[in-house]
Amino acid sequence: MQWTNRQPFVRQPFVPPALLGRLDRVRLRRAAQAFAEHGWAVAPGAVLTGPRFDCGRPGCPITGCHPAVDSLAESATTDPGRVAGWWRRRPHNVLLTTGDAFDVLEVPAALGRPVTDRLGDAAGPVAVTAAGRWMFLVRPGCPLRAELDLRQDVVRHGQGSWIPAPPSRMVEGPVRWAIPPxxxxxxxxxxxxxxxxxxxxxxxATGRPLVPRQLSTLRRAA
Structure with missing residues (x-):
């Protein structure tokens, strides 16, 4: 008898794209509302459409993830009415502003994964992007240690910066929680x-960092 690795074909149910869009919007809205309820200011991010992000502003040249509001600092809020309104019609990514409720330490997986393995829940909330960036939410105000500041693949997001929060969608895939808040x-x-x-x-760690430093605290809505 010959064995084969082929698996039996299972037909997946067809889900209309419009329904998928509504499901995404509901998931994103619920996440934004949960953050806001716990005092974490949120703002709508551009919607992933194919290989680029659409913020709804005509002629916007930014193709990567970015805010869908003119001023992130002025727009970010915990107000439940405004949050519900933003996600009423479009599946906006969820952006969390940094520097007030928390800072974020964004590092490559080679640095981040061992910390979560060792500390477990003591590492606090940790989000991971599909591109392999680990984001540690920590108490605000502490500058980077010198040895971390020298690395081009380590970013501290403080005042004026933001991160995409789960379950926001990036080109590489969704952002997820390694340790949910x-x-x-x-x-x-x-x-x-x-x-x-x-x-x-x-x-x-050995080898040169592969991911260049982002704009960190200089990141802006424009």
Whole structure:
């Protein structure tokens, strides 16, 4: 008898694109509302349409993920009415502003994964992009340690910056939680402790960073 690795064909149910869009919009809206309820200011991000992001502004030249509002600092809010209104018709990505409720330490997987493996829930909320960027939400105000600041693939998002929050969709795939905020009671870890462990991993890492430094705290809606 000959064995084969071929799996039996299973027909997947057809889901109309319009229904998929509504499901995405509901998931994104619910996530935005949950963040806002816990005091994390949110704003709508551009909608992923094919290989680029559409913010709804005619002639916008930005093709990557970016805000769908003119001024992120002025628009970001925790007001439930405004949040519901933004996601009433379009599946906007969910952007979290940084520097007030929390800062974000964005690092490559080689630095981030070992920290979550070792600290577990003590690492606090941690989001991961499909491109392999790990984002640690920490208490705000702590500057980067010197050894991390020297690395071009480490970004501290503070005042004036933002991150795409799960379940926002990037070109490479959706952003997901490695450690959801609800799992840790929406508490944030001490930034110095997380940086200490990231720095230890950076000292053991070999090779040159592959991801260039982003605009970090200079990131703007424009």
């Amino acid at each position: 609800g799992q840790v009671g929406w508490t944030l870890p001490d930034a110095e402790k997380v940086q200490e462990m990231l720095a230890a991993n950076a000292g053991r």
